Amino acid sequence: MQDRTTLVVGIDVGGTKTHLRARAGDDTVADLVRTSRGWQPHDPQGAANWLTDLIHEALPEDARPHAVAVGGRDCETPRQSELIRQALGQRLGALCRVVNDAELLVPALGLAEGVGLVAGTGAVAVGHTAAGELVQVGGWGAVLGDEGSSAGLVREAIRAVYAAHDRAEAPDELTRLLLAALGVPEVPALGAALEAADDVAAGWGRHASAVFEAAAAGSRAAQDVIAAGGRALTGLVVRLAERGATVDDVVVAGGTVLNQPVLYGALTDALASSLPGTRVHPLQVPPVAGAVALALALAPATA
Template sequence: MTTVFAGIDIGGTKTHILLADAVTHTVTEDVTLPSTDWQTRDLHRAADWLIARLSTIADDAEFVRVAVGAHGCETTAQCALLAGALRTALGGIPVTVVNDAELLVPAAGFEHGIGVVAGTGSIAVGRHRDTGVRLSAGGWGWVLGDEGSGSALVREAARALLTHADTGTDLSADPLTKALLSSYGAADLPALAAAMSWDGGVETWGRHTHAVFNAADEGSALARDVIAQGGRALADLVIRLAERGARTDTVVLAGGVITGRPRLWTAVTDRLADALPGTAPHLLTAPPARGALTLALNGGH
């Protein structure tokens, strides 16, 4: 029987599991699975969900320590309850559970800092500089927030077009109009609004983010403004944590919306430079699951 550490990143769409040999610390398994049916409403069911997936790739392994970054674990209490359920299911071994955004800083090789996820949704997570208490900002979902996320960028781009249409402004030639209509296969703005409401719902909005960035590259001032506002909103999440006492010397950003998107990156970093001089922003290049494995190897810290 092999003895291993496990680092797990459970995201909204996929789950990345890394296993490392307990002696050499070399990675022995690197598996990505869909996060289908993952939820944190019932934490015992969530624990069973994860155990079932671990069993498919490590049924003969003995775990030394498991560290999990879990999408949907928004409070310290939630994380502790899920850790307890997993600990019981795994025979009492040490288990650490954090929000998935907390994986970014250790994944980038830093001990302290703020992690910002800009993907389908958005959230910033850090720790108080003196007490170590977990602090978060954002992550409230597409109805109430998630500014700077893929869902929000598409939402705000469509809102900008519809608001201008209400004033009688003709934006039929604007690259943003063309890009969003084409992405949704809609003939006009009423059809776009209907498609966004009924064709798969908000869960699918993020996949249309490319239309906003493409329109900006093609000269749409409206799209550029939406992206700039989204970037400033992401930076504002960090600023709110700083005001609450979080360490901000390092900020690590990750997610499919900001990776490879220099317009959004520039908007974030310019706002941080103005508001928090001395803060060093980093774009994560390693998988967040590396952060989970680092936590497991370092005793959960």
């Protein structure tokens, strides 16, 4: 049997995929990536059961972790995270911590404090005040928010196309590419195509490549949408600063912003203008590394 005092588990539950990593001392004993389908963070018992099943899938049958840390998408309040933590601790008999997945970014980079900013399928930023209080902004979903995310960019691009259509402007490259991406013949049908998506965030976000392609082809509308996305992401960090969070370092993650230099550049330009001196760090390691760091911090003797 694995000596449980050395075994820690970190889990990053993202919008699309979940990454689990288990360590015993310096050895990685499990590294599993699977879909996040079934993750229901607003049901604490169901979330704890889902996480427990994942851990049992990843670890040998006789392995019992001493400490588990989870960064979960849509864990939006300390109360919600605490309820999941309690339920998971009861299921596993282990030390547990549950946070929003954006809270994994700063420890993943090895920093003690700073802002975690995610712009992938969704967009959210988290930080802490000098007193250690968690502050989270954004992350309100594709319908009402998540500006600067893949889903938010598609939503705003279609709004721009609608506005151009209302002005009787000739279709530009953004219009043509969005029509092709959503498989509809004319502009008025774009909204219905969005509404038909089974998964709003992922269903909308998968068309973001059309926005970036249109911008590269010279579409001013697409370029404006991307620039506005960068400013919106910066606005999340500014809001954290206004609420007393430490924003000297901003750790950025998410496939949308890291894989699209034009959006990353719009973000860094806007941050340099709004918060001069802020250091921006693109995360180059999997966020699950932050979950492992948090698990190790629960029980330093296991490190």
